[in-house]
Amino acid sequence: MPLSEFDLIERYFARQTPSQNVDIGIGDDCAVVTPPPGSSLAITTDTLIEGVHFPVNTAPADIAIKTLAVNFSDLAAMGARPHWVTLSLTMPDNDEIWLDEFAAALHDMLGQFECALVGGDTTRGPLSITLQAIGLIKAGRVMRRDLARPGDRIYVTGTIGDAAIALAVLDRPVAERDWFLQRLHRPSPRVGFGIDAAEFCVCAIDISDGLAADLAHVIQSSGVGAVVHLPQIPLSAQAKSYFDAAGGIDWQQLVTGGDDYELLLTVPERHEPALLALADEHQMQVTCIGEVTSEAKMKLLLCDGTELPLDHKGYRHF
């Protein structure tokens, strides 16, 4: 006999999490949690659909990790610490092997981030996962996307473009293919770094839609412009080799490819030493790729100083 929705939730998702201020967890009409005094909540939600956000037949553990990562990355971009998540899982049938792998990876990553799964919903339909994450922020310590100021330096964490290369080589046996796929399927949300950066940074966004699109969000909402020096964009050794073999860097792919889940921060020059010290402390690569300008325009400059024309400004779901 197939598992009922109630049995399924009980077996795979209702684990006791006495920590994280959870008064009532999974099993009632709602979860009840009590935030510590003086905290604000950062709330985000993302839906991942098979065939749109991840390829058909992606491993269930990869799907669990990516679903958490994209939401935690949003929290990281605000400087929030993940506390509670709810999960809505729609699947064509209750495949217990799939569920075992999905739930194990989900609980494992939640444990790493000391975050509690407090509620959810399971329904039958084409595979789709909606996760909602709530993080806590100390009052007044939030990073926003609309506070970039002319003169700020534009920094990114990690390396850019690996996930876009993974998508391009899905069906091709290129060198380091598995490494690229790991970057696509199991991104590392920059949570700890984001929380600490919020102590002195006021403007950040996570790079999910593509470097150009996300920087465009920042400058449009801040009413400023930006110059990006394309050759300064940090590439992984694997991406460098890939582009070398391909005859050169595909700048369009690099700036429009999504799914990096790195952070982009704009910082006034006086905060650069603090940012670099923080990066050192977290053993996190950070790279200055340009500057915020007062002219409300984004310029992407090639080595020779000419401007890269953009085919489209990033990844669009519609």
Added chain:
Amino acid sequence: MPLSEFDLIERYFARQTPSQNVDIGIGDDCAVVTPPPGSSLAITTDTLIEGVHFPVNTAPADIAIKTLAVNFSDLAAMGARPHWVTLSLTMPDNDEIWLDEFAAALHDMLGQFECALVGGDTTRGPLSITLQAIGLIKAGRVMRRDLARPGDRIYVTGTIGDAAIALAVLDRPVAERDWFLQRLHRPSPRVGFGIDAAEFCVCAIDISDGLAADLAHVIQSSGVGAVVHLPQIPLSAQAKSYFDAAGGIDWQQLVTGGDDYELLLTVPERHEPALLALADEHQMQVTCIGEVTSEAKMKLLLCDGTELPLDHKGYRHF
């Protein structure tokens, strides 16, 4: 040119809601909200899928209202007041007429409940809506499903079974068909009543999976049993006429049909006067349908005192 995801969110969903402690609304990586001191949060999420939770071609306004109602009903069952929601909308294309109607009904109902839409996500795929709602509870004033005690009287709000009749008559021209459909598509979450009931009630659930299934949740999690006197179950005048014309009440349909979104509360005898006074104040019908017992078993008694055998214990999504 079709709307991008960003344009779509901007046009249909990003309305300013300066109330409800919203520091940052739609438009950043996360929403940021600050709960008032001394409050706990009730968190719930529900997914509605076309063809599973509502018929294909249901009016977009009905879908918006039902999506909010099922989540608010969960909040009502805990005694929580809706404050913030996030919406994940998956749709096959960005049909602007559909979106106009959906968004208008959504914002209208949010306004009635003074609740803010603070975030969301739109993706392309088969029509499906996941809403997550966060409500506020005064510390210590929460109703749970695991606190029923032997001797408690079992009460329900409103009338039972109208939504199940609606599903049964979807394609049949019966009397009052539109009224039944209204009950199915536009349930009234008992929010105000639930908040006030939490002042003295400790045990409640909302009736979403069916009276028998939801009562089973209560007694199983409370470690008790229940006797329900079936003829005491409150029927609408329309349901009475429907069953009269059908040759009698279909008890199976009545106790297993879902989607009522009424509240079921168990109250010790000493609190009955307060409950009845509250019902009077809210002009809410409440009806005693049975008692909680110490024997861990649910008995559904017909007029002649014999027990109704259950075919299945309610509505199951898998």
